[in-house]
Amino acid sequence: MGVFHGEREWVYPKDVTGRYHRLHRGTAFLLHIWLLLGPWLNFQGRPLFRFELGTRRIYAFGGIFTAHDGVLIMLSALLAAVALFFFTSLLGRLWCGFGCPQSVFIINWVLPLERLIEGDRAERVRRDKKGVRTSTTARKAVKFIAFALIALLVSGSFMGFFVDPRLLWTGGATTGNYGVLAFFTVLWFVDFVWFREQLCIYLCPYARFQSVLMDEDTLTVAYDMNRGEPRKKGKLTSGEDHCVDCNRCVVVCPTGIDIRDGFQLECWSCGRCADACVDVMDRFDLPSLVSYQTEADLAGRPTRWVRGRTLVYAGAFTALLALFAASLAFRAPFEATVNRAPGTLYVVDDEGFVKNTFLVHIINTSADEHTFTINVAGIEGAEVTAPVTTIESTDEAIIPLVVRASPDSASMRTMPIVVTVLRDNKAVEVPVTFKTNAQDGGL
Ligand code: SF4
Numbered sequence: 440m441g442v443f444h445g446e447r448e449w450v451y452p453k454d455v456t457g458r459y460h461r462l463h464r465g466t467a468f469l470l471h472i473w474l475l476l477g478p479w480l481n482f483q484g485r486p487l488f489r490f491e492l493g494t495r496r497i498y499a500f501g502g503i504f505t506a507h508d509g510v511l512i513m514l515s516a517l518l519a520a521v522a523l524f525f526f527t528s529l530l531g532r533l534w535c536g537f538g539c540p541q542s543v544f545i546i547n548w549v550l551p552l553e554r555l556i557e558g559d560r561a562e563r564v565r566r567d568k569k570g571v572r573t574s575t576t577a578r579k580a581v582k583f584i585a586f587a588l589i590a591l592l593v594s595g596s597f598m599g600f601f602v603d604p605r606l607l608w609t610g611g612a613t614t615g616n617y618g619v620l621a622f623f624t625v626l627w628f629v630d631f632v633w634f635r636e637q638l639c640i641y642l643c644p645y646a647r648f649q650s651v652l653m654d655e656d657t658l659t660v661a662y663d664m665n666r667g668e669p670r671k672k673g674k675l676t677s678g679e680d681h682c683v684d685c686n687r688c689v690v691v692c693p694t695g696i697d698i699r700d701g702f703q704l705e706c707w708s709c710g711r712c713a714d715a716c717v718d719v720m721d722r723f724d725l726p727s728l729v730s731y732q733t734e735a736d737l738a739g740r741p742t743r744w745v746r747g748r749t750l751v752y753a754g755a756f757t758a759l760l761a762l763f764a765a766s767l768a769f770r771a772p773f774e775a776t777v778n779r780a781p782g783t784l785y786v787v788d789d790e791g792f793v794k795n796t797f798l799v800h801i802i803n804t805s806a807d808e809h810t811f812t813i814n815v816a817g818i819e820g821a822e823v824t825a826p827v828t829t830i831e832s833t834d835e836a837i838i839p840l841v842v843r844a845s846p847d848s849a850s851m852r853t854m855p856i857v858v859t860v861l862r863d864n865k866a867v868e869v870p871v872t873f874k875t876n877a878q879d880g881g882l
């Protein structure tokens with residue numbers, strides 16, 4: 440056995456064309472548009488979508504979210520999870536076959552490049568079995584360089600959702616950023632060269648728990664045993680529709696499984712085996728033996744698209760979506776908290792007036808710079824000293840607030856007051872207490 444064969448059970452998927460192959464091309468095109476162009480797009484002068492870890496900001500479609508939007512961030516993560524449950528219960532592993540970067544890159548980069556550089560399945564198997572030869576090694580070297588460049592491209596594009604790509608691709612990012620870029624490039628390179636379908640089989644958590652989300656009414660890629668068995672090698676006679684055991688559905692599979700063995704964890708639901716069987720069965724003017732079906736379809740029962748689990752997931756999704764929309768609609772334009780300044784509770788000045796000092800913490804959560812003013816209500820005639828402050832978008836400031844009350848109005852030891860922080864026509868009111876020496880008998 441040649442060194443390129445090795446201990447690893449290599450899969451040599453054969454090229455295939457057909458309806459699902461074209462669908463792969465379409466979804467891969469859209470995903471690549473988003474991956475390659477998304478990080479460069481701006482909206483209202485800000486990134487269209489970016490997680491900026493340094494400033495702990497998330498830019499998303501015109502909005503800016505900070506750590507103070509934890510509820511919204513948690514709700515969006517829950518929404519994504521429940522949406523995945525819902526679609527998996529209905530459509531099975533379509534995400535794996537058509538949306539996951541792992542399968543998208545393997546089907547659209549790795550396999551075509553491998554075919555271009557090393558030839559189709561039979562040639563690749565033959566070359567690898569022969570082991571180290573100059574032409575094979577040279578082709579492998581060219582392939583590895585191509586994989587390294589693709590790994591760099593996809594890693595850099597992905598990092599553009601975290602770091603400004605204009606800085607990243609022009610040498611202006613930090614050393615740490617380039618370290619992370621190098622790390623992800625190496626990971627993708629090893630994945631393209633060696634790990635491939637093993638990642639789905641041994642590491643992917645979604646592959647493991649998706650069987651819990653699916654049932655006999657979930658769409659999967661399935662082989663019709665009723666029509667296909669017993670297999671009959673060779674030509675069909677008129678009226679028969681057996682599997683001709685041509686193995687086409689097996690050799691095109693990127694995970695190297697035989698769909699005729701039934702549902703398997705390794706199956707991506709990519710439909711390449713269905714394309715292959717369509718091609719074979721077309722010659723006999725028969726429908727494919729492999730297709731997207733539910734177990735119920737195959738058993739001759741109607742598929743129940745509306746059932747308990749889909750209703751539960753749909754209900755949870757709708758409730759979370761409503762909660763998310765309400766949280767977004769009622770999101771405070773800014774946040775304000777008021778704390779007493781460390782030190783004494785109050786100070787009595789030379790004129791006998793009582794002064795309390797507070798610290799007002801304002802976070803401007805909006806997408807624009809704003810000016811904030813502070814008012815105080817609750818003590819008649821109290822003097823309020825607090826600078827008018829302009830705060831940049833998503834920035835924050837701590838503003839000293841001094842409330843000074845005359846001996847006549849500061850008549851109780853503890854007096855409730857309300858600090859109002861104003862921005863344009865929006866206000867946040869914070870109740871606090873004003874402390875005096877009234878009970879000490881000094882007033
Ligand atoms: S069995 Fe068919 S659908 Fe499943 S991974 Fe292989 S080719 Fe794709």
Ligand code: SF4
Pocket residue numbers: 662667681682683684685686687688689699715716719728729
């Ligand atoms: S491609 Fe179709 S006919 Fe050929 S082995 Fe697979 S199921 Fe049978």
